[in-house]
Amino acid sequence: MIxxxxxxxFFAAVELHRHPEHRRKPLVVGGxxxxxxxxxxxxxxxxxxxxxxxxxxxxxxxxxPDAVFITPDIGLYRQWSARxxxxxxxxxxxxxVVGLDEGYLAVGDADPEARAAELQQIVRSRMRLSCxxxxxxxxxxxxxxxxxxxxGGITVVPAGHEAEFLAPLPLRxxxxxxxxxxxxLRAAGLRHIGDLAALDETHELVSGAWGVQxxxxxxxxxxxxxxxxxxERLSVSAERTFSExxxxxxxxxxxGSEMAARVxxxxxxxxxxxxxxxxxxxxxxxxxxxxxxxxxAPTADAAEIWAVxxxxxxxxxxxxxxxxxxxxxxxxxxDRPRQLPLFGRAGRPSWIAE
DNA sequence: TCTGGGGTCCTAAGCCTC
DNA sequence: TCTGGAGGCTTAGGACCC
Numbered sequence: 367m368i369x370x371x372x373x374x375x376f377f378a379a380v381e382l383h384r385h386p387e388h389r390r391k392p393l394v395v396g397g398x399x400x401x402x403x404x405x406x407x408x409x410x411x412x413x414x415x416x417x418x419x420x421x422x423x424x425x426x427x428x429x430x431p432d433a434v435f436i437t438p439d440i441g442l443y444r445q446w447s448a449r450x451x452x453x454x455x456x457x458x459x460x461x462x463v464v465g466l467d468e469g470y471l472a473v474g475d476a477d478p479e480a481r482a483a484e485l486q487q488i489v490r491s492r493m494r495l496s497c498x499x500x501x502x503x504x505x506x507x508x509x510x511x512x513x514x515x516x517x518g519g520i521t522v523v524p525a526g527h528e529a530e531f532l533a534p535l536p537l538r539x540x541x542x543x544x545x546x547x548x549x550x551l552r553a554a555g556l557r558h559i560g561d562l563a564a565l566d567e568t569h570e571l572v573s574g575a576w577g578v579q580x581x582x583x584x585x586x587x588x589x590x591x592x593x594x595x596x597x598e599r600l601s602v603s604a605e606r607t608f609s610e611x612x613x614x615x616x617x618x619x620x621x622g623s624e625m626a627a628r629v630x631x632x633x634x635x636x637x638x639x640x641x642x643x644x645x646x647x648x649x650x651x652x653x654x655x656x657x658x659x660x661x662x663a664p665t666a667d668a669a670e671i672w673a674v675x676x677x678x679x680x681x682x683x684x685x686x687x688x689x690x691x692x693x694x695x696x697x698x699x700x701d702r703p704r705q706l707p708l709f710g711r712a713g714r715p716s717w718i719a720e
Numbered sequence: 721t722c723t724g725g726g727g728t729c730c731t732a733a734g735c736c737t738c
Numbered sequence: 739t740c741t742g743g744a745g746g747c748t749t750a751g752g753a754c755c756c
Contacts, residue, residue: 397724404724406756419756422722465756544754576730576753600728607724642748652723658749694725 367478367501367525368592369458369471370508371485373450374496374517376467377407380446381436383494392417392433399423399435401609406438410517443467446493453492457485462592468512470505472592482520504528504588510539528586533560542580559584598700602640604628605694611650613689622679623672625695630668633697639664640697643674647682648692657682664701671697 373379377395382388392412397403405426408417415430423435447466455461458471473481482499489497500511502523510532511521523531532540537548540559554571556562563584565572572581582588604625612618622645633640644658657678665671675695 402722402724404722406724420723422724424721425723428721467756542754546753574731597728601726603726605725644749654751656750660748692724696726 367473367475367481367503368505368508369473369478369482369485369499369501370505370512371454371469371471371489372498372512372516373467373489374498375407375409375413376447376495377438377443378409378412379495380443381439382409384442385434385436388434392430393436394423394426394430394433395436395438396426397423397437399427402607446495450489450493450495453488454485457488460592460594462594463596470508470592473501478522479520482522486518486520502528502531502586504583504586505590505592506541506583506588507531507586509541510535513539523586529560529563529584532584532586533558533563535559537562540580540584542576542583547580599636600700601696601698602629602632602636602638603644603646603694603696605646605692605696607648607692608690611689611691612693615683618679618690618693619676622675622693622695623668625693626672626675627668629695629697630666630671633666638700639666640671641665641699641701642697643671643678644694644696644698645675645678645682646692646694646696647679647690649686649688650691652691654692655682655686660699664699671695 378393381393381395390411392415393409394405394412394417395407396405401423403423405417405419405421405423407419408426412426412430412433415433417426417429417433426433427435443466447463451461451463451469454471458473460472461469463469471485478501482501486497486499489495496518498512498516498519500508500514500521500523502508502511503525507523507528511523514521535558537543537551537556537559543551551562551571562581565581567581571577606621606625612621641664642658642660644656646654646656648654659674659678661674672695
């Protein structure tokens with residue numbers, strides 16, 4: 367059996383350990399409520415005001431002017447997360463960490479209820495954190511189940527009852543169905559996961575690789591194992607939403623070249639070079655476009671990455687000469703470098719040709 | 721007054737090669 | 739030499755996730 371463990375309001379819970387004086391107050395971890403930030407995590411006290419993840423902080427403050435707002439400290443959450451999964455790793459046959467606050471554990475077939483309670487107790491006693499667990503034969507069902515009784519709940523779906531468990535739940539409860547897909551499915555008259563599961567395999571909505579997969583998952587079929595090896599990263603990027611839209615080209619170039627330098631640093635840290643450069647631009651109306659170019663040879667050099675990105679930015683702004691709300695620089699298409707940089711000059715790894 | 725940042729995966733069109 | 743299909747690559751965008 368596979369358990370999905372999800373730490374309840376993780377960022378907020380860590381902040382409450384650091385700031386016990388806020389324990390009784392609604393707490394929001396996220397951006398500046400006076401700026402363009404959004405809510406990363408809201409404590410359960412804040413959720414009672416209708417505040418939830420991804421809501422703009424300005425809206426959150428409107429809903430609860432007395433809430434305490436805290437800027438996320440990702441480094442701290444990483445440390446906590448690493449400790450949680452280190453502890454859990456000693457108690458499960460295998461663990462797969464997904465993000466900072468959740469993951470899967472292989473827990474064997476004997477008394478899953480007791481195993482889940484044991485894991486929950488370990489997180490509570492060793493880390494003083496509350497978590498919810500879902501246990502099932504199928505990964506996707508375990509994930510949905512962990513969300514079923516939050517916070518602090520345990521839901522075990524016995525083998526053979528996966529489809530039955532999923533059937534009455536709303537479409538959005540199934541991972542992979544976001545607002546757009548829900549809208550499409552609802553337009554076709556579907557309301558619950560069971561409606562999707564009941565579609566004939568030949569139905570147009572469940573055609574294509576994605577359709578076949580979501581159809582299988584709706585029926586509780588998910589053969590993915592617990593993956594203990596973290597997958598290789600496929601892209602690296604840096605982006606920034608500006609506090610005010612920027613029209614000035616020189617300012618955009620300054621910000622963009624900084625992002626290229628950050629991306630380059632991260633490539634060098636990982637001893638990687640990339641062959642595709644992408645720039646992302648978001649205009650004041652929130653319309654977002656990307657432009658990318660694939661180079662003849664992979665690079666990790668900040669100046670080279672920025673030279674390509676700047677050209678793409680220039681081209682896009684020639685087509686649409688408007689201020690930018692967001693600018694991003696990213697790279698993908700990784701290649702192992704020919705050799706590791708032993709004595710490379712700062713900002714210019716040694717494997718880049720002079 | 722809305723709407724982050726860093727990712728992955730899928731699809732589709734256009735182009736190229738075999 | 740022309741045609742057409744298959745399939746890969748590049749590019750762009752969309753959707754989704756934590």
